[in-house]
Amino acid sequence: MLLFRSEEHIDRWRSARELPRGGVLDPNVAWQLARDWYQDKVNPQWRRHTVDETQALFERLGLRGDFWRLR
């Protein structure tokens, strides 16, 4: 997951590597995703998120479609 200046920069980067367009997130959405994913990582009671929990997190943030589908 890389930062880019703009969509134009993403397209130039992926075209040079013959990669399809991936998932493009506004930084605020990426922050919400990172916060919900990692906020308990240092907690002794941390456990891995289940597939269902992760899918629900994606849904909550509007991350839908095949790119974000885990099954």
Next chain:
Amino acid sequence: MIDPSIRLDESIEGRVRQFVFERAARTGVVPQTPAIAEALGLSGEDVSATLKRLAAAKVLILAPNDGDIWAANPFCAVPSGIRVIAEGNRYWAICAWDAMGVVAAVQAETAVITAPCGDCGEILNLQFENHELKHANGIVHFAVPAREWWKNIGFA
């Protein structure tokens, strides 16, 4: 793979995991086998074997070849070019998402992330105040579909 029925916090895997993540969060430095062994009173062999089990369980990532921790996500053990300054510490992250993850994991009130544009290399900034993202230039791109992230986590 770790038996999911084991209470992670009471097992050797749990003790090692907790030490690694707490140390990384508190200091910005991801401890390696000798420091973990000394702190927990374990042998280096036991720690190495435990790290391999934690890596197999996708709790952390080992560097190829030498068995050192590459990343205890979101904390990266080696300079990566993606830097987080928060809580008086300097952290590295392996990607932009993990950099934000550092801010979340250490519950930083204020933080600054600097990372190069993946295309042109211009340094971009994300600034956090009052536990929220207040300023950002740039956008985030995930190159790999979510269900394939762990097939090549270094590229994803």
